[in-house]
Amino acid sequence: MNDKPAISETKRIEFKRKLTDKFERSVIAFLNYPGGGEILVGVDDDGSVAGVDDVDQVQLQIVDRIKNNIRPATLGLFDVAHEQRDDKEIVRIVVSAGQQRPYYLRARGMTEDGCFIRVGTSSQPMTEHMIEGLLSKRQLPSLQTMRSPRQNLTFRQLKIHYEERNLSPNNEFLSSLDLTDDDGAYNYAAYMLADDNGVSIKVAKYAGTDKYDLIENEEYGNRCLLSATHRVLERLESENRTFAKIGYPTRIEKSMVDKTALREAVINAIVHNDYSLTTPLVEIFSDRIVVTSAGGLVSGLSQEDFFNCRSMPRNRILMRVFRDVELVESLGSGMTRILRAYNRSIFELTPSFLVVTFMFLEGVHEETDLGVGSGVESRQESGAESGAESGAESGAESGAESLERLFLRTLLDKPLSKSQIAKSIGREKISGRLNRLTLILLAEETIEYTVPEKPGSRLQKYRLTAKGREILRAGEKF
Numbered sequence: 001m002n003d004k005p006a007i008s009e010t011k012r013i014e015f016k017r018k019l020t021d022k023f024e025r026s027v028i029a030f031l032n033y034p035g036g037g038e039i040l041v042g043v044d045d046d047g048s049v050a051g052v053d054d055v056d057q058v059q060l061q062i063v064d065r066i067k068n069n070i071r072p073a074t075l076g077l078f079d080v081a082h083e084q085r086d087d088k089e090i091v092r093i094v095v096s097a098g099q100q101r102p103y104y105l106r107a108r109g110m111t112e113d114g115c116f117i118r119v120g121t122s123s124q125p126m127t128e129h130m131i132e133g134l135l136s137k138r139q140l141p142s143l144q145t146m147r148s149p150r151q152n153l154t155f156r157q158l159k160i161h162y163e164e165r166n167l168s169p170n171n172e173f174l175s176s177l178d179l180t181d182d183d184g185a186y187n188y189a190a191y192m193l194a195d196d197n198g199v200s201i202k203v204a205k206y207a208g209t210d211k212y213d214l215i216e217n218e219e220y221g222n223r224c225l226l227s228a229t230h231r232v233l234e235r236l237e238s239e240n241r242t243f244a245k246i247g248y249p250t251r252i253e254k255s256m257v258d259k260t261a262l263r264e265a266v267i268n269a270i271v272h273n274d275y276s277l278t279t280p281l282v283e284i285f286s287d288r289i290v291v292t293s294a295g296g297l298v299s300g301l302s303q304e305d306f307f308n309c310r311s312m313p314r315n316r317i318l319m320r321v322f323r324d325v326e327l328v329e330s331l332g333s334g335m336t337r338i339l340r341a342y343n344r345s346i347f348e349l350t351p352s353f354l355v356v357t358f359m360f361l362e363g364v365h366e367e368t369d370l371g372v373g374s375g376v377e378s379r380q381e382s383g384a385e386s387g388a389e390s391g392a393e394s395g396a397e398s399g400a401e402s403l404e405r406l407f408l409r410t411l412l413d414k415p416l417s418k419s420q421i422a423k424s425i426g427r428e429k430i431s432g433r434l435n436r437l438t439l440i441l442l443a444e445e446t447i448e449y450t451v452p453e454k455p456g457s458r459l460q461k462y463r464l465t466a467k468g469r470e471i472l473r474a475g476e477k478f
Contacts, residue, residue: 008047009121012037017044018052019061022123024069024105029116029123030095031070031077031103032134034300035310036331037118042090051088058091069107072100073144073178076316076323079330096311096331097300099142102126102134110135137299143275143315144178148191149198157224157443158193161325163455164439178317189317192225192275199225201232201270205239205284221279225318226325227443229270230436232282233263237433239284257289257358258341264334265356269293271322272314277352291356297349307344309335407437408446408468415450415463438462446471 009015014026016039023039030037041062042052052058059080066074079094108114115126126134155174162168174180179190192199200221207213220231240262242255269280274295283290297303301312311331313319322328338346338356348355403425410416410424418438422430441447446468450461464472 009045011118011120014039014121014123015043015045015047016041017050018042019058019065023062024065025116026123027066027074027078027093027095028070028103028105029118031074031098032101032116032126033118034097034302035305035308035312036077036094036096039093039095040090041093042088043085049086049088049090052082052091055082055089055091062091062093069105070103071106072098072103073316074098074103075178076313076318076320079323081330094311094331096313098316099298099312099314100138101300102131143189143192144187144317145181146188147181148186148188148194150191150194151186153186153190153194154196155190155194155224157195157227158321160442160455161224161226161439164435164442165325166456167324168455177321187317188275189315192318193321195224197222199228199275199279201228201280201282203232203235203282203284207286209285209287211283224443225270226321226327227440229267229322229327230440232266232270233436234433234440236262236266236282236289239289254361256360261338261341262289262291262358264337265291265358267322267327268334269354269356271318271328272298272354274314287360289358289360291358293354294352296351296354303349306335306349307339309333309339311335403433403437404441405472407434407441408464408472411447411462411464411468412472415461417461421462441468 007013011033012030012035014030014037016023016026019041026039030039041058042050044050059082062080066078077096077098080091081094082089082091084090102110102115104110104114110131112125112128112131115131116123117126117130118124159173162173174186174190179186179193181187186194191197198221200219203216203218203220204214205216207215218235220228220235237259240255240257240259242253266280266282269282269291270293272295273280273293277294280294281292283292295314297306298312298314301310305312309332313331319328319331323330328334342358346357346359348357406425407421410421416424418430418434421438422428422434427434438447442449442462444467445465447462448465449455450463451457451459454460
């Protein structure tokens with residue numbers, strides 16, 4: 001028996017016993033309402049659960065109706081999932097407020113009969129004055145409305161990211177992602193996801209607690225934004241060391257910064273950044289990691305909505321793509337994970353920037369504190385989780401560069417599957433980090449599929465390319 005508490009309709013939650021011809025107007029009302037809302041299909045007005053007979057079919061109908069019957073385009077602004085309540089299946093639609101308001105019924109146009117907004121617990125038609133007011137506040141230009149500065153774009157890396165999730169791109173792949181305009185020209189979102197572009201994510205490292213002594217200044221970019229994101233996450237994985245305190249009866253492991261929260265903050269900064277201002281920035285100090293994105297809060301999203309994990313994507317196409325490849329789980333999920341580990345004080349909100357500061361766990365950011373007497377050891381120093389065959393490599397694989405080198409060396413003699421690669425470098429199973437590294441090396445053409453026509457094949461293995469062999473021979477650092 002499901003023990004979820006009973007709920008009632010509110011300004012952000014609407015119940016529907018089943019799909020009716022008024023479904024779209026409810027979605028539109030939430031698209032036009034600051035912070036969005038949720039629609040539960042299979043629940044009566046009084047909150048009693050009636051359930052849905054064919055969950056899969058209903059979900060397909062919902063996606064099709066939202067996609068085809070509402071304008072402007074809404075992909076990236078809603079999630080559709082099923083869940084159990086009182087032992088019955090229902091469908092939950094999470095709708096985010098959009099940036100291109102007002103949204104309207106395609107068949108009715110931008111009129112009082114086509115535009116709706118949430119008023120209390122109901123969806124009401126918008127007045128002409130309200131429609132004009134929202135139109136005047138439309139945030140233009142956007143990634144989907146700006147044309148790419150180059151039109152001779154290729155998307156090999158993007159396709160690899162989709163293929164690795166068994167989402168085989170078809171002939172309509174690019175247009176289905178809204179990467180082209182009505183004339184068939186690539187937009188700026190396409191430019192950012194292309195194999196070659198001028199967009200980068202900056203990572204700076206300082207020797208101390210201020211910006212006086214800059215020791216590294218790297219830019220991860222000029223490639224598909226997904227590939228650049230994986231590179232940044234790999235870099236931070238190597239910086240965010242894990243330490244173990246030997247205790248009884250268990251061994252307690254702590255990272256300098258909560259790994260999940262840091263990952264979500266970085267991804268949020270990349271997805272929601274205002275690229276018309278500048279690119280995201282990650283700064284590593286001796287006592288903290290700071291993640292900065294441009295644009296502040298999206299217009300129409302209050303601080304209360306933000307801290308209540310309401311989502312209002314600034315870049316809906318990026319949100320859609322990052323969710324497709326499972327870098328983002330669902331709308332608002334990133335903030336939820338961050339706030340599980342930290343309180344609101346780590347956020348600094350200004351009109352132009354959103355800054356998240358992660359202070360290192362006290363006592364683990366200075367190696368002088370990690371002596372034998374402290375009972376604490378660094379996984380990097382002790383070699384925990386290494387298991388690599390070469391003694392020279394033992395204990396070093398936690399660094400992003402070392403793991404790449406180990407990965408490539410396993411493929412010197414023959415192609416291997418991902419699980420065989422994992423075992424060769426001392427891992428019991430395929431980790432998220434190994435998946436990320438595989439995507440990076442595929443995208444950079446350092447490795448390749450043995451069955452390229454079927455990326456998701458159970459017989460799939462990976463082999464070194466000529467480029468990969470050359471890198472190993474030259475001893476080149478990544």
